[in-house]
Amino acid sequence: MAKTIFSFKLEDVLKKAYDRRCLSKEETIFLLSLEEEEETNQLFHVARSLRQRYFGDKIFLYGFIYFSTYCRNQCAFCIYRAPNKLCQRHRKTENEIMEIARRLAESGVHLIDLTMGEDPLYYLQDNGFKSLVELIGRVKAETGLPVMVSPGVVPKQVLVALADIDIDWYACYQETHNRQLFRCLRPNQSYDSRLEEKYLARELGLLVEEGILAGVGESRIDVAASMQAMRDLGAHQMRVMSFIPQRGSPMSGWPSPPRIYEMIIIAVLRLLFPDRLIPASLDIDGVEGLQERLKAGANVVTSLIPAHMGLAGVAQASLDIDGGYRSVKGVLPLLEGVGLRAATVEDYGHWIHREKDELVKQEICNGIQK
Ligand code: SAM
Numbered sequence: 001m002a003k004t005i006f007s008f009k010l011e012d013v014l015k016k017a018y019d020r021r022c023l024s025k026e027e028t029i030f031l032l033s034l035e036e037e038e039e040t041n042q043l044f045h046v047a048r049s050l051r052q053r054y055f056g057d058k059i060f061l062y063g064f065i066y067f068s069t070y071c072r073n074q075c076a077f078c079i080y081r082a083p084n085k086l087c088q089r090h091r092k093t094e095n096e097i098m099e100i101a102r103r104l105a106e107s108g109v110h111l112i113d114l115t116m117g118e119d120p121l122y123y124l125q126d127n128g129f130k131s132l133v134e135l136i137g138r139v140k141a142e143t144g145l146p147v148m149v150s151p152g153v154v155p156k157q158v159l160v161a162l163a164d165i166d167i168d169w170y171a172c173y174q175e176t177h178n179r180q181l182f183r184c185l186r187p188n189q190s191y192d193s194r195l196e197e198k199y200l201a202r203e204l205g206l207l208v209e210e211g212i213l214a215g216v217g218e219s220r221i222d223v224a225a226s227m228q229a230m231r232d233l234g235a236h237q238m239r240v241m242s243f244i245p246q247r248g249s250p251m252s253g254w255p256s257p258p259r260i261y262e263m264i265i266i267a268v269l270r271l272l273f274p275d276r277l278i279p280a281s282l283d284i285d286g287v288e289g290l291q292e293r294l295k296a297g298a299n300v301v302t303s304l305i306p307a308h309m310g311l312a313g314v315a316q317a318s319l320d321i322d323g324g325y326r327s328v329k330g331v332l333p334l335l336e337g338v339g340l341r342a343a344t345v346e347d348y349g350h351w352i353h354r355e356k357d358e359l360v361k362q363e364i365c366n367g368i369q370k
């Protein structure tokens with residue numbers, strides 16, 4: 001199919017990416033439209049070679065703590081949208097969060113991702129975020145690990161406070177960079193505020209993760225536009241997650257897309273951003289889906305969740321959690337099975353520090369230019 005629309009030769013486009021020359025929008029769409037198994041295998045092969053060039057055989061591992069699943073929003077795709085009565089919600093106490101963080105750190109993860117719904121508790125109370133910022137600081141201090149926060153869109157002063165205590169990452173996914181589709185997916189939310197928050201985080205010296213959903217009504221052109229938006233933002237980590245239908249949500253009847261589509265997007269992300277971090281999330285197909293994502297060029301395992309702590313995932317609230325499979329121990333053999341291994345905490349720390357230094361340099365240059 002790709003061949004009938006485009007006049008590119010796959011080998012030429014792949015060679016161009018391998019040589020680190022920028023791919024055009026048309027070339028990106030061409031790659032996203034590949035259908036033949038032989039062709040997608042060539043794409044994955046180049047994606048893996050590029051990962052090898054920048055990261056060797058080392059994979060980073062992220063622990064995930066979804067500490068509150070209460071949310072004021074009504075995202076059409078999400079099980080935790082405010083009006084949904086068909087989901088189990090939890091709000092972890094500070095002690096519980098610290099205990100979970102300690103367990104994750106002991107298990108060997110390289111980062112702790114603290115995630116929440118836009119919990120009204122924080123928005124409605126005066127100074128509601130103050131204790132949260134302190135808690136996040138404690139998680140970083142006591143585990144000694146880098147910390148990512150995924151709190152949704154928070155007041156600007158909260159981001160400033162997080163930057164002040166040297167939190168490492170701000171993750172916030174636009175889902176799509178097609179404004180019309182965004183309005184359907186995230187009704188009554190501001191496209192611009194969500195995007196601007198990521199620009200602000202970067203200016204404040206935080207590393208930034210951007211992300212898209214696959215299979216929510218977007219076109220290949222939209223996906224290519226999202227990739228350009230990730231470049232414009234200067235994202236340090238970029239993800240794609242296949243949509244999983246959720247009971248009690250308006251999109252409960254939507255199909256989940258064929259997985260090959262997500263794998264192709266992962267591989268194209270690797271070609272466009274060879275030295276950036278690209279997750280293989282356990283939150284879509286559990287541990288069973290890990291190796292195919294790694295074979296497509298991902299280099300971070302995300303959504304490692306300790307068992308029996310009353311925790312949940314996002315797209316897969318319970319899959320593989322209480323069986324203990326979403327753990328460092330559970331994924332190590334799977335990494336080995338595809339010729340990869342876990343990085344060390346030090347490897348990850350070096351990557352983070354280099355990128356943060358780079359951000360500071362860029363901000364100094366921007367300041368001088370202004
Ligand atoms: N509440 C915060 C927010 O929305 O930014 C933090 C939660 S965020 C980590 C949840 C992300 O998981 C969404 O941005 C979306 O990309 C993904 N997600 C949510 N529901 C999903 C679903 N049904 N299928 C696949 N991914 C989903």
Ligand code: MD0
Nearest residue numbers: 150171281283302303314
């Ligand atoms: C994941 N469930 O990594 C997590 C979540 C939030 N920063 C990450 C979507 O798949």
Ligand code: SF4
Nearest residue numbers: 071073075078081117
């Ligand atoms: Fe809330 Fe985030 Fe779910 Fe949207 S995706 S409903 S903001 S938890």
